[in-house]
Amino acid sequence: MAGMTMVEPVRERFAELVATMSPRDRRLFVGLIVFVLVVLFGGAWWVGRSVLADVRSRVDQREETLGLLNGLASDQTEAAEKVATIEAELRKNEGQDLPSFIEKSAEKAGIASNLQGVREKQVVTEGSLEEKTYTVEITKILLPQLTDFLYAIETDGYPLRVRSMKTKATTVQGVKMLAVSMEISAFRLTDAAPTPAEESP
Numbered sequence: 001m002a003g004m005t006m007v008e009p010v011r012e013r014f015a016e017l018v019a020t021m022s023p024r025d026r027r028l029f030v031g032l033i034v035f036v037l038v039v040l041f042g043g044a045w046w047v048g049r050s051v052l053a054d055v056r057s058r059v060d061q062r063e064e065t066l067g068l069l070n071g072l073a074s075d076q077t078e079a080a081e082k083v084a085t086i087e088a089e090l091r092k093n094e095g096q097d098l099p100s101f102i103e104k105s106a107e108k109a110g111i112a113s114n115l116q117g118v119r120e121k122q123v124v125t126e127g128s129l130e131e132k133t134y135t136v137e138i139t140k141i142l143l144p145q146l147t148d149f150l151y152a153i154e155t156d157g158y159p160l161r162v163r164s165m166k167t168k169a170t171t172v173q174g175v176k177m178l179a180v181s182m183e184i185s186a187f188r189l190t191d192a193a194p195t196p197a198e199e200s201p
Contacts, residue, residue, distance in 0.1 A: 101160075105153045106149060108149075111145050114140055116138060131186070131187055134185075137181055139180075140177045141178050146167075160187070162183075165180065166181045
């Protein structure tokens with residue numbers, strides 16, 4: 001009621017002011033009021049539209065950021081799974097060194113007597129991963145025997161990589177034989193638990 005009491009004199013004064021205006025002034029006054037209202041509503045609409053556009057832009061940016069984070073999380077999970085798989089493969093062969101593995105593979109390929117030696121060349125360690133490079137010398141073998149040997153070492157699950165291979169052909173009693181020199185790297189985890197053979201004095 002107090003609000004109505006305060007507004008009532010203003011409304012009466014406004015009605016008296018309009019009543020004393022000429023028809024022309026009244027039209028101009030009404031037009032001015034309409035113009036002001038249009039400007040106010042137009043400004044409010046423009047501001048509201050700008051605010052809404054800004055909000056939508058921020059929402060889009062956050063959704064894009066969220067999608068990027070989800071993608072990174074997925075990649076990290078996938079990478080972690082791959083690392084775990086590789087570590088598991090490395091640990092499978094902790095108890096066997098590369099020279100003994102090469103000897104067994106040479107036996108499978110039927111060239112054990114042609115294996116001249118497996119000599120350690122260098123060791124490189126990065127974090128917990130150790131890479132040992134060996135030189136492998138094989139003489140007087142046939143091409144199918146070399147193929148069988150390479151297949152044996154590369155498909156048996158041992159963590160190795162053939163870095164280089166050189167072959168030299170010679171003819172023995174009319175048969176073409178090969179002399180092969182290879183560099184092979186073997187990998188292992190340096191934090192692996194010692195094997196029983198390593199623990200024994």
